[in-house]
Amino acid sequence: MSAILEPPFPPASMSRQAARLQVMAFWTVMACLAIAGTLIVLLIAGFLVRESWPLISEAGPLRFLTDAGWWPRDGSFNMSPMILASLLLTLGALVIATPLSLVFATFTCFVAPPWLANGMRVLVEASAAVPTVVYGLWGITVIVPLVNQISPPGSSLLAGMIVVAVMIFPTIAMLSRSALQTVPPGYAQAASALGVSNAQTVLRIVLPAAKHGIVSAMILGAARAIGETMVVLMVCGNIVQVPKSLFEPVRTLTANIALEMPYAMGDHRASLFVAGLVMLILVSALVALGEWVGATGQRSAP
Amino acid sequence: MNTLGSSLPYPRDRLWNGFLWVGSLLVVAVLLWPLLIVVLEGSHALSLEFFTQSPSDAGRSGGILPILVSTLAIVSVSLAAALPLAFAIAVMLTEVCRPDGWIATSMRCSLDVLAGVPSVVFGLFGLSLFCRQLGMGYSIAAGGLTLACMILPTLARALTTALEAAGEQHRVSGAALGLSQPAVLWSVTVPVALPGICAGLILAMTRALAETAVLLFTSGYSDRMPESIMDSGRSISIHIYDLSTNVPGGMQNAYGSALALLLMLTVLSVSVHWATRWMHKHMTGASQR
CATH class of the missing domain: 1.10.3720.10 (MetI-like)
Incomplete structure (x- = not known):
């Protein structure tokens, strides 16, 4: 319970303004990390689209159902x-x-x-x-x-x-x-x-x-x-x-x-x-x- | 809930209950089957040497020491990367955002989608971003970071629950004493929530240990002792997969590794159980004082 009496963050010796800055910095870091964590889903979707786009845009998405067979070396991608x-x-x-x-x-x-x-x-x-x-x-x-x-x-x-x-x-x-x-x-x-x-x-x-x-x-x-x-x-x-x-x-x-x-x-x-x-x-x-x-x-x- | 089965007024119900008993015993047998096979077959392979030697002859003989080291390194990297993100999300959800506001809703929704992503898709993403784009190659770091994305929803959910359970009361009392919000968080909420946070970390660790498909093409196949986290390293689940499918005669050691993995998971799960229990007791005790 002594931790409550002497808060380590911000230390009591700090000036008020420095303390406020530190609090601001804390929330900024937390917000950035949380946003980064939230955006991972979009990052995954983005990378998948980026890597697959050349092939999709080439002949349209239907080719993956209508190609002759799954012969990827010959450019035939029937999934x-x-x-x-x-x-x-x-x-x-x-x-x-x-x-x-x-x-x-x-x-x-x-x-x-x-x-x-x-x-x-x-x-x-x-x-x-x-x-x-x-x-x-x-x-x-x-x-x-x-x-x-x-x-x-x-x-x-x-x-x-x-x-x-x-x-x-x-x-x-x-x-x-x-x-x-x-x-x-x-x-x-x-x-x-x-x-x-x-x-x-x-x-x-x-x-x-x-x-x-x-x-x-x-x-x-x-x-x-x-x-x-x-x-x-x-x-x-x-x-x-x-x-x-x-x-x-x-x-x-x-x-x-x-x-x-x-x-x-x-x-x-x-x-x-x-x-x-x-x-x-x-x-x-x-x-x-x-x-x-x-x-x-x-x-x-x- | 035992409202129906206590008495059997109709002969037809004896048939029905018999059917349920037989069906359930069948279920129990099927669930125990894989575990028993692993324990029976794996116990032949387990010995002290199995944990202290390097694999030789493609893993058919020798032990799994470098594989344990690589596994530990991959799991540590993933926890170290996921913890700050998960903690920040948990703090945002419990301390800052209104629980039903659009920010909190979209954060939760994003985590739910992430939790549903198939593991092989995480593998593709990791290969594309960490291995190629960021130039890490097949390495423990790349595998661990990919795994961090996978365990993030689990960890974030566990930390949010832990911080929520730490209670509004501490927060209000701290604020009444004139502490800033981060100060209350650091010196009151986090210490109170620590057992819950630890339980969440261990839970995330079991997820990371159990995963195979994410690491299939991100952390590499090398069964040497890794020299740094930029080195390629084989996790224990990949080792089991490789021995059982690509190495004829590797079954014995595959079972040994599977048993070692199950033992590790059991120890971790039991410790989560006790941590949660201890936390429950501790928290209710604290509120009574």
Whole structure:
């Protein structure tokens, strides 16, 4: 408490004007640093646009969907197989992770004894902090050989979907759980009093009441899945093609950036920045949409 | 919240509860699976030598000492760069801007967008700005600065919460004693918020440690001992990626490194937990006095 009696800043011996100058300097420095931190987003967008502009302005943005194929050395930049792979992978991961998340959320909210619900919550939170490269390592050594036993080569769209589903599960599960917790307990109690079975109560009353929060959780999970790089780089096989089945290898947009950036030059390099720009816009749009859906739900909540 | 499950009036609900139990145990099993594999396979590789030797034979044998040093250097650079920015943002949000004014809103919005940017996009940005434009090349400094951009939202949010939790009351009492606003900030608010600030720093550190894609083409691949922060250095997550995909026979040490990484993250997370708890106790105690 002695610090309050003798403020070190500004020292008591200072003249009033010097002290005021020092205070001014402090706020100026703080404001500049804060503005710098706020502008990083624009800096990122600016650099991506600057690096990709030569290629976009040359033949228009549609060329990335209509070129003959992905042969960057011959100036042909068709990204559609990779965009399709990214979307399929995200969709598959959502299809696997969402039902499991809802089971987890319902179980921990309504059925599990408190100690078990608490333990599971800690496990899911810890899983959210596991590095994606560790999930990739698990994918390579466990999931890929398993998929290989069903249908070679193993490194495939399906393997990617499974591992990415496990990776995004904590996000969807925790957000869905908090969505279920915002449903007023009176709903469930009233249903019980009317003799509605537990299953009907959850499926017909609680889940519909929490639907905004759940959809928001799914969209935020999708944003994580589509931006994921390491897992897909390690388990999807990295072949540029439109997959004919779940067991065929694919290359996503993010994996393509990571694979080709170290040696790309000229237009090839610019095309990878275009892919980065597409990812930035796509993920920002998804996050904004997810937040918006969540906020709508909160506003309409009773 | 345990409003439904306590009694089972209908036979059909026994089926429903059974379904939920089985589904949840399946979830627990799937979540534990990667962790158990890493612990089981990795424990063969861990030994004292693993932490004190350099990698040899492309990482198949030897340890991870230079990789730990590089990782530490990258994380330190990123924290050192992100801390002043995050602190300034937190001070602006808590001390200066009106909470619902346009400046505070746009700052928060910018941080939210930054938090959503995919890590590989940060990598592209870092390559373009730090490695090429500023001429740092593939170096620990370039990787650390790129990582700083990535952890900035996490850190800024944690510091804002810490400063907010330090409380209006201290601020008002300080002002009543005739202290200037920066003086109150330095000698009252920051010391009170220090545990929260430390927890935020550790949280940001776990994010930085776990990241791979940002460093893939900014900090370089060299597994030598780095001589300065302008040297190329390989982080532990890149080491795991490289050993498991590019080096046949590197799996054992990949698992060893993964276990080392998980252990570090566990220690850090547990310490955040305790710091937060201690802070809670300390703060409520302080308000009662």
